[in-house]
Amino acid sequence: MNVRGTVAGSVEVRTVSTSYGESDLAEVPVQLTDVTSTDGSQEACDQTTLEASDGPARERTAELETQTKAELETLTTVTITCWGKWAESADLLEPGMEILVTEAEEREYQGEQQYSTTGDSYVVVEPDFLVNVTDIRSWVECPRLYYLNKLSGVPLNYPVTKGTLVHEVFGDLLRGQDLEASIEERIDERGLELGLLGESPKSVAEDVRQNAAAIEGWLEQGRLTEDEKSGDEDGNESFAPAESEWRSEQLLISETFGIRGRADAIRRGAPVELKTGKNLKKEPRFKDKVQAACYALLLEEHGGSVDTGTLLYTKNSALDRNEETGDLTPAKDFSMGSGLLKFVVRLRNEIAAMEFDDGVPTGHEGNAKCEYCFERDTCMVVSGRLDQESKAGQIGTALPAEEREYFDRIYRAIEEERREVHREYAKLWEQDAEERAEDDRALIDLEFLEKRELEGGRWELRARQRSPATSKIREGDLVLASDGHPVRGEAELARIERFGDERAERNSANDSSGPQPQELVLTADEPVEVTRLDIYPSELTTDRLLTALHDALLKGSERRKDVLFGRADPAFEDTEEVFIDNNERQNEAVTKAVTAEDCALIHGPPGTGKTYTIARAIRAMVERGDRVLLSAFTNRAVDNALEALREQGFTDFIRVGTESGVREDMLSHRLERSGDPEERLAELEEAQVVAATTATCGSRTMKEQSFDVALVDEAAQLTEPGTYAAINLAERFALVGDHEQLPPVVRAENELSESLFERLVELYPDAGVMLDRQYRMNQRIQVFASREFYDGELRPATPEVAGRTLEDLEGVSQDDLPEPLRDPVSFVDVAGDASQYTDSEEAARIAGLIETYEAAGVERESIGVIAPFRAQVSEIGNHVPSDVAVDTVDRFQGSSKEVIIVSFVATGDLEGPIFEDYRRINVALTRPKRALVLVGDRRALESDPVYERMLEWADR
């Protein structure tokens, strides 16, 4: 049986003598959460064990969860005895951690129920924490390596790029591709990367060819022996291996062992790992064996039974005949006993236990000799700066206490975010399909339509929704495509190429028959018969935040840090130049941005011409000879700023980003990754202005770039390390934002929810400027936001803006509106229904309001509806025509409409963070130009002072 629970006390480890001799054991007090029988017959297929574990045991878990804390404390804890080497893993446990023991034995001892490990058992610490195979690999070599990779990332270097290329070509060969065609294509794809490395396609191709020769020879050899066995003599020219024998690059997740990774290849169910190094020894390198053993464990959970692995060292050639063995091939087969597999799980447990604590790791070295280590310098610098003990020694001086304290704090906060990502992974198997679909994290019950092999051996897969459903899955996303279950079934990492059938979209645009079932087109390495798609959680963002923090604190200039830590005031040059002559604050903002020697802060309330100001500042910087990085949290903001630049006649910029992220009208400026290395490099390096999201600024490519100035928009929506990702690349920086609007989106409540922008604005009021004239709202609309959020400083830029009404629009007559709606701000009292996140009465009333405005001549496209919850957004969507924009507050930020209707979904009380955060209401109320209608329950709104003032303003 499998036993799972939460550690409820301290673990006792001791040595006892048994009939087999001395043995270690650890006694772990555990509060059981799950006991699953595994003694089913051998024939039992995966599906039945699956159902068994979803049955009574799950119900018991649910029962436990609903019990009160007090009740839980009185529950009896049981003892799990971990024998032998498992005592080492048990010794890592701390109260609160989760433990899973497979194939455990149950017995009664002195009236107490006990469990213990058996010879077939595995002990898994924190099983929900998925550890990467490559992390286990570096951990076994030296735990410091694991930290260093995590903290500072792996920079661009040729050996790594070459290794990647050889792997890609290997995969192509397995998929039956022609060698030369594959090499050419793969090198072309990495044009930009090779350009940055200063490599020519010709020499790289030669390198790859040499490595590939070893692979081809080996594949050919394997094919011959297979042919002999099967008597097949069809003389097939291609090296394409028999389909059933091989599988390339499979992503595997183990919910039992808490491991995930992608195997290079699988041959007859056993892992094959490719290494582009040379190894003339008889045995594979130990860390390589460990890596292969990880994949073996993963494959075993997916129904295989694995006892061998193969390592392919492609630098070995026939000339390198091994002295000892006479071995001619680059391949080394080795057997994997249960001892190795268990050792691997214990390594994995060490990482999982260490990551349970989210503090900065101190790190300890393995037995490897530091003098041979390629990471030695980085290792010494990190130990020196963080004042950690190091066998290799330390370089540099330790960070001052306040910086060290800050580093620790932000490190923890980022790790908390990472943990949230891990919780998302766990949900892949903890939630059932319906729950995931309800959470918008999966599309289920898809109808598989067809698969089509593409050139290059990949597959195009098509599926269709049986009924319309919403999800967070979008075009360009990477998803887990499965035939039913993302972890237990056949699953493959796939990219969403197209989402939505064009025909269906066109048909639904003009009727209100509601949403149509959508058609999906995906691409993947293998032809999965897709019936379900799950969002694939990614740690990429947290990884990049961590390296941005590392770079800012450990590698950043002292002057920069003096400013960040409040030890030196930002300095500015003098200038008499006037950049904008009709708006004093905008001119001051551009002046500050251009003359800043450290940093400038531009506070831009709604409609104050932020984007225009940014574009003007960039042009002025370029004129002074500066190379400028333009960045923002979202793609939309980056493209908006570029659009403003283009409107001002400036087009010497390059947009770096993904094809699906960059807006269509900016795609012509997008830097392609593929092509001629020198051309790509020139495009990037010769651009005066480079624009990318902050996430992209943390990419390997962008980290190779340097700038004079970084200008960051939407800075109030960025976490501190998120901001560093951009400003680390530049000497000076200017942040533009509004901390009275939406804060950063973070999963966990922590330090990351305050932006660097906000902190610096408070720290250095003199380095900042607030734009105070807005070009959007009728004066009456603007009053409340100005008073409530901007100390009354916000005012209309011109009399025209102050006095704008619907009457100015062509074909609109205010006389056709009912009296209350003639005022630019009005309130509609709706008693509302009792549901929590929707309100159908409000929705119906809003539909009526839209008809009223339409009757008065207002076009549907000029009207927007804002609701606090997505549920209400779709409720309203069911009531109103599809050409009226209906969205959440968050997604409306940055845009505006002539008429805005706000649905408050407020009945009874106003509890809930959505309403507590007044910044949200600021955003909602400042979207309209000419008319604002508030729809909600007066009594509920009056219960809060801010909303009460809002009503007074609307009532006037």
Next chain:
DNA sequence: GCTCTGCGCAGAGGA
């Protein structure tokens, strides 16, 4: 409980 954008995924390796 609710809001939710990004990112070539994971891994590629030098003696």
